[in-house]
Amino acid sequence: MKKINLLILDDKEENIISLEALLGDIENINIISTTDPNEALKLCWKNDIYIALVDVQMPDINGFEFVSLLKANPKTSHIIAIMVTAISKEDKYLIKGLQSGAVDYLYKPLNPEITIAKVNAFVKQVIIQEEIIQKNAELEQSKLALIASNKEAEHARKSKEIFLANMSHEIRTPINGIMGIMHMLKNSPLNSEQMDWVKRLDTASNSLLMIINDILDISKIDSGMMKIEYESFNLRDLIEETTNIFRIKAENKNLLLDVIIGDNLPQIVRFDALRLQQILTNFISNALKFTQEGKIEFYIDKLSQKENVNRIQFAVKDTGIGIKPESVDKIFQEFEQGDDRITKKFGGTGLGLAIVKKLAKLLNGEVLAESNFGEGSTFSFIVDIESETENTLDRKKENLQFTELQKLNNLKILVAEDNDLNSFMLAHMLRTWECEVNIVKNGRLALDALEVDRYNLVLMDTHMPVMSGFEAITEIRNSLDPQLSNMPIITISASVMEHEQKAAFEVGADDVIGKPFHPIELYNKIVKACKIQIINS
Incomplete structure (x- = not known):
């Protein structure tokens, strides 16, 4: 540690010599002395003096002055x-000395023990103060470094969010067109071979969409933006729907996909259906990926019940390659596989089970993994789910083809969409429902079209050149023409970011539909926005 500079000011040289001798053994001090008060002031200005022993009676300038x-x-x-x-x-x-700014007195003749003790005490005080100053400086530097680090982290987070949003938009837009064309092909006359091609294309598109969703979900969970949304649904229907997604793939691999449902399983439950299906989909998808022969068994059973809360276990057991014991925990980490060679042989992002683990925590459930290397694995999700006492659900119509829906009686619809494949697919679906369709490629052209003709509805893409969908909606809502300003508008967005969907409602959209969408979902939103009465058969 650096020495503490101590000044001795006394007009008599012998007093200075005496004090220097008395204080010479004190550690960590460097004594500077003078008999001239003016010289002493200069020394204080030029040197880092911490303590000054000042004689009171001096000519020209006394100690108080x-x-x-x-x-x-x-x-x-x-x-x-x-x-x-x-x-x-x-x-x-x-009092005079204290008023001038002094903190203590030493009286001549000096008592050596008292003098040394007082100076020692003040030296220690200075050392402590210097340490505090140093610590404060270090803390300030740490604070500045932390602020800078937080800014960098926030910038990185925003950059990541922007990148993911752009990636989602750029990939979801063509996927929406591909999946839309597949729906059209399924409703057209195809031979068995062609239908098989369409089904394979459908499976590939869903796999690609699952990867995109996995990447976005990891980002949402890590940033705390993932929301759990509870709704009432038929649990058995969800299980059947989830299993049916993979039946063709299981058949193509000559694998038996068996579903075993406990007799006491509740039928209508209240839970987050989307996230539950996401967990089950990951389990079954992994089982199919890593199983070459044998079977996959999907068990659903109620373990216990307390009032209307059911503890339910969803388990998927396979006869696949299994996992080494030391790798079981590793598979739940992001971008990890049980073995590096697995990625080369089987593919995959290594995100699925990481998402499952995080989703299970958000849903207050737990995920278990059991495996025998070379023999197979069992993945389980155990969670509490509320059962509903009354079935208030509408009858499902998921098996209904979009071409079988009630016609919309020449509804006049303006489509603002810059992607040719998507506008082609939209126009085909709308015309199937006997709608009159006009297509434009940006928001400015949409405004021009609305000035020329009247429409019952606008389907507005959010991201377009020249003028975005949000800008066009804002101008429509600000129109002085009440028929135009109250025009039903549904935005079509390739972004799944909540802030963008929220922004659509804020500028005045009546509803939002995300790409890729199912034709029936689009139909239902049009019916709702236009207040059309549907006659149930």
Whole structure:
């Protein structure tokens, strides 16, 4: 540690020599002395003086005046001043010294023990103060570094979010067109071979969409943006729907996909259907990926019940390659596989089970993995799910083809979409429902079209050149023509980011549909936005 500079000011040289000898053994001090008060002031200004022992009775400038000058100067006001005096110990002198800025007195003749003890105490005080100053400086540097680090992290987070949003938009837009064309092909006359091609293309598109969703979901969960949304649904229907997604793939691999449902399983439940299906989909998809022969068994059973809360286990057991014991925990980490060679042989992002683990935590459930290497694995999800006492669900129509839906009676629809494949697919679906369709490629052209003709509905893509969908909707809602300003508008967005969907409603959209969408989902939103009465058969 650096030494503490201590100044001795006394007009008599012998007093200085005596004090220097007395204080010479004190550690961590460097003594500077002078008999001239003016010289002492210069020394205080030029040197880093911490403590000053000042004689009271001096010619020209006395000790009280000297200390007052020290305290008046910001550069020297920090110096600890101790008066050294041979004059009376009367209170008036003590008060005068303290008023000038001194903190203590030493009386001549000096008591060596008291003098050394007082100086030692003030030296320690200075050392502590310096350490505090140093620590504060270090803390300030750490604070600045932390602020800078947080700014960098926030910038990285925003950059990541922007990248993911752009990636989602750029990939979802063509996928929406591909999946839309597949729906059209399924409703057209195809021979068995062609239908098989379409089904394979459908499976590939869903696999690609699952990868995109996995990447976005990891980002949402890590940033705390993932929301759990509870709804009432038929649990058995969800299990059947989830299993049917993989039946063709199982058949193509000559694998038996067996579903075993417990007799006491509740039928109507309240839970997050989307996230439950996401977990089950990952389990079954992994089982199919890593199983070459044998079978896959999907068990669903109620373990216990307390009032209307059911503890349910969803388990998928396969006869696949299995996992080495030391790798079981590793498979739940992001971008990890049980073995590096697995990625080369079987593919995959290594995100599926990481998402399952995080989703299970958000749903207050747990994920278990059991495996015998070379023999197979069992993945389980155990969670509490509320059962509904009354079935208030509408009858499902998921098996209904979009071409079989009730016609929309020449509804006039303006489609603003810059992607040719998507606009082609949209126009085909709408015309199937006997809608009159006009297509434009940006928001500005949409506004021009609305000035020329009247429409019952606008389907508005959010991201378009020249003028975006949000800008066009804002102008429509600000129109002085009430028929135009109240026009039903549904935005079509390739982004699944909540803030963008929220922004659509804020600018005035009546509804939002995300790419890729199912034709029936689009149909239902059109019916709702246009307040069309549907006659149920």
